[in-house]
Amino acid sequence: MQALIWVIVVIGCAAPAAAEPLRLVRIETDRPLAVSAALRAKGLDADHGHTYDDETGRGVEIVVSAEEHRALRSGGLDARLVRTGRPLRSRLAELNGEIPNGYSDWAGVLQAMHAAATRNPAVCEVVDLTARYGTPPTHEGRHIVAVRISDNVSVDEEEPAVLIVSAHHSREIGTPVAALRAIDNLVDGYGVDSRITQAIDSTEIWIAPVWNPDGYEHVYNVDDFWRKNRRDNGDGTFGVDLNRNYPIGWGLCNGSQVTGSQVYEGLTAGSEPETQTMLAFTEDRRFARVADIHSFGTEVVYGYGCWDHPWDDAFQAVAANLSDLSGYEGDTRFSCCLGGDIHNHMSTNGALAMLWEIGTGFHPSFASADAEADDIWNGLIGLIDMPVPVSGRVSNASTGAPVEAEIELLAVPFAHGERHRSAPRHGLYHAFPPEGSYIFRFTAHGFEPVDATAVVSASQPATLDIAMTPLCRADVNGDGAATPADFNAWVAAFNGQLPACDQNGDGDCTPGDFNAWVLNYNAGCP
Numbered sequence: 014m015q016a017l018i019w020v021i022v023v024i025g026c027a028a029p030a031a032a033e034p035l036r037l038v039r040i041e042t043d044r045p046l047a048v049s050a051a052l053r054a055k056g057l058d059a060d061h062g063h064t065y066d067d068e069t070g071r072g073v074e075i076v077v078s079a080e081e082h083r084a085l086r087s088g089g090l091d092a093r094l095v096r097t098g099r100p101l102r103s104r105l106a107e108l109n110g111e112i113p114n115g116y117s118d119w120a121g122v123l124q125a126m127h128a129a130a131t132r133n134p135a136v137c138e139v140v141d142l143t144a145r146y147g148t149p150p151t152h153e154g155r156h157i158v159a160v161r162i163s164d165n166v167s168v169d170e171e172e173p174a175v176l177i178v179s180a181h182h183s184r185e186i187g188t189p190v191a192a193l194r195a196i197d198n199l200v201d202g203y204g205v206d207s208r209i210t211q212a213i214d215s216t217e218i219w220i221a222p223v224w225n226p227d228g229y230e231h232v233y234n235v236d237d238f239w240r241k242n243r244r245d246n247g248d249g250t251f252g253v254d255l256n257r258n259y260p261i262g263w264g265l266c267n268g269s270q271v272t273g274s275q276v277y278e279g280l281t282a283g284s285e286p287e288t289q290t291m292l293a294f295t296e297d298r299r300f301a302r303v304a305d306i307h308s309f310g311t312e313v314v315y316g317y318g319c320w321d322h323p324w325d326d327a328f329q330a331v332a333a334n335l336s337d338l339s340g341y342e343g344d345t346r347f348s349c350c351l352g353g354d355i356h357n358h359m360s361t362n363g364a365l366a367m368l369w370e371i372g373t374g375f376h377p378s379f380a381s382a383d384a385e386a387d388d389i390w391n392g393l394i395g396l397i398d399m400p401v402p403v404s405g406r407v408s409n410a411s412t413g414a415p416v417e418a419e420i421e422l423l424a425v426p427f428a429h430g431e432r433h434r435s436a437p438r439h440g441l442y443h444a445f446p447p448e449g450s451y452i453f454r455f456t457a458h459g460f461e462p463v464d465a466t467a468v469v470s471a472s473q474p475a476t477l478d479i480a481m482t483p484l485c486r487a488d489v490n491g492d493g494a495a496t497p498a499d500f501n502a503w504v505a506a507f508n509g510q511l512p513a514c515d516q517n518g519d520g521d522c523t524p525g526d527f528n529a530w531v532l533n534y535n536a537g538c539p
Contacts, residue, residue, distance in 0.1 A: 014031045021078060027517045029205060032249065033079040034098035035238035035275075039065070040090050041072040042390075049073045053349065056269030058083065058240065058276050060310070061307050076184075076238045076375075086487045092371065094131035097262065098236035100246075101186065102375070114187055115379030117193075118233045119155070121246025125193050126160050126222065129200045133529050137200045138166050138212055146293035149286040151227045152244050157290045159221035162199050164214045171439040173404070174217045174298040175397050179306035181354060182240045184375045187382035190307040192222035212398045219298065222288055225255055237376060242285055246272040253279040256279050256307075258288045259358045262351025262429070266319035274313075278352055291354065295362060299436040300440035301443040302396050303358045303366035306389075308377075310342045310370030313392070317356055318348035323426050327447035332367055339392030346370075356525055363420075363433035402469045403444040407435040408454060412491050412506075413511040415440030418457040418481065422446065423464075442531070455479050459493055459538075483537030487530060489513045503530050 042048045045064035052075070054060040059075045077085065087091035092318040105116060123139075130137045141158035143307070144150075150156055159178075163170065179188035179193055196364035199218060202209035223229050227243035239253025257268035257278035264270075267419060281286060283292060286500070315332040316325050325347075332345040348355065348368065355366035369387055369392070407418045417437035422444065435442040435455075444453075450471050455463045460481040467475040487495035487504035506514040507522055514522035516529035 032251075034236050035076050035078060036073065036082050037076050037095040037238060038082055038085070038092040038099050039069075039095055040085070040092050040461050041070050043071060045073050047072060047186060049075075053267050056271050056274040056276055058274075063309075065146040067137075068439070076240070076275060077206050077471040078275075080273060098238035098321060100235055101233045101237040101427040101538050104237060104376075107163055115383075116190070117498060119223060119230050122189055122193065122222050122229075123158060126158065126196065129196045130160060132167075133200045134165050134205060135145075136164060136203050137162050137196070140219075142290050142294055143286075146297070148290040148293055152242065153227040153230070154271050155226040155230075157221065157224065157226070157287060159219050160196055162196070162218040162220070163216075164203075164215055169438065170217065171406070171441060172215060172217045173401070173441055173443060174219060175302045175304075176300045176391060177218070177220045177304045177306070177359075178224050178354065179221070179227055180223040180229055181287075181305070182236050182254075182307060183232045183242075184226045184240050185230065185308040185370045185387065186237075186375065187308050187377050189222040189229075189384045190379075191306050191369075191389055191390060192220055194383075195391060196222075198390055198394075208394065208398065212394065216397060217298075218397060219294075219300075219323055224291070225246045228252070238520070241277065242276050242280075242287055244285065246277075249271055250277075253277055253285050255287050256283050256354060257350060258356060259282065259291075259352050260355040261356040262317065262354075264352070266351035268352055270297060276350075282352070295358060297438075299362050299434065299441075300358055300364050300366075301401060303355060303364050304393055304396050305354045305366065305368045307368055309372040310346070311373065311376055312336060312344040312346050312370050312457040313339065313341065314346050314355075314368040314370060317349045317359070317429070318345045318353070320351065320429055322359070322431075324445065327445070328365075328367075331365065331445075333366060335392045335395055340388040359522070360429060360431050363431065363442075363444050365396075365399070365401075369393075400474045401443045402446055402507055403453070403467045403475045404453070405477040405479060406440040406441060407442060407457070407479045407481060408440050409460075409485065410482045411489065411515075413512060414491055416457050416460065416481050418442070418455045418460075418479070420444070421456070423452040423454055425451070429501050453477060456482060457481055457486055459488070485518055485533070486535035487536070488528070488538055493538070495534050499534065500530075 049059040063074050065074050086473040126139050130139050139160050140161050141156050203213050231239045241254050246255050254276045259283040263282035269276050313332040313336040315328040333343045337343050355368050358364035358366040407416045418435045420433035450468050453465050463479050465477050467477050489499040509524050516526040
């Protein structure tokens, strides 16, 4: 391995790559996993799934810049050129004889999303997420767009949210096909297929087929091996790997600070407009389950990559089940990195977040991608309607209004700042612990803490609805202070016989509660 060690030093110090097409190369070795791990640790996109063992030999297949290719060869590795990047549009024209045929460019993806919403506007709408959250457009001025699917799509109902997202990496052209197929299956199956109907009736489902529209257009028009977004790094290189740019574990695991690297993690955590949009989206929707679709590898990926999670064994079992449903015979893998989308959802919101590696190459035939979209649908719907081990709603005991609470699982050894929270817009929360008994502690500003026990079993999900008592009972309108306005709020609660009227805690709303409100008001709020 001496030659390999030497070439890694060269790659780590390489000058920025010139604006040449990327290159697909093969490195022959009888130790492909060891070689890919060593290259990955030094900033090359040498994922576990990109090894080969066929009639041509055995080794690692990776995409590199021209500069990285020269460094590999000068370091003694037989990095044979397979193909240089070229516009996908011209490749498809040769394969299919005409455009469009099969794969869609960014405009075609948007057209398919709008067509689904037009077919069934009662359950599907197209949402401009960049406009909705006021986040920056992409570096080339595009917006991030998703569809929202729900039984009453014009209303923000109290329902858990699920996200399916694809094409963080733009060259993985089969992934939008799978996401668009999921949209069509849901929209066209509502009211026809009982399982799909139940899923849409009980869940808010978001699907974003292309999270990297600038890179996706670059793949179509310039270089079909392009992976990153299109940030101008100011040194002759372009692009940040969006799936290394999230704040969770940023800069710690299998990314690179070399701007020309395919896994360049960005100047700072969350620096990219695409990442910022996902962070705002996540904070708003607080997704319970997430499917992030990539290629390639025919497996379901789980976990943090370079960190342990106390529930890794349970996550692996879920991943194996979803892999079976997707036709991958239970094949799973621990994540390769940190700073990724699934790590963000897991850590900040306690979501069950899984990554699908679909297909056996970046550019499968459309017939192959089309067939795989059908195959993995069983896994995606399996995630959408998967029972949540512990869930419930957190509310104000006086008013019934939702409460945003921090939720701690006592005695669970989280080590990386993991958070579980209820959503401020409806108070819903979720957690995915393995079987066992757990004590949940709910804390929120202005409320007394609440401890509650949940027993998790495979056969019976636990529901914990938590009513939190305000520290200041006189604060009837819930604005955090006792003011004269709370008198009118108390009168309204009394007339409606609402819980906030009960100021003396005897379970009834009577004229005596007015005197109790005056005492509580005079006592003030902490």
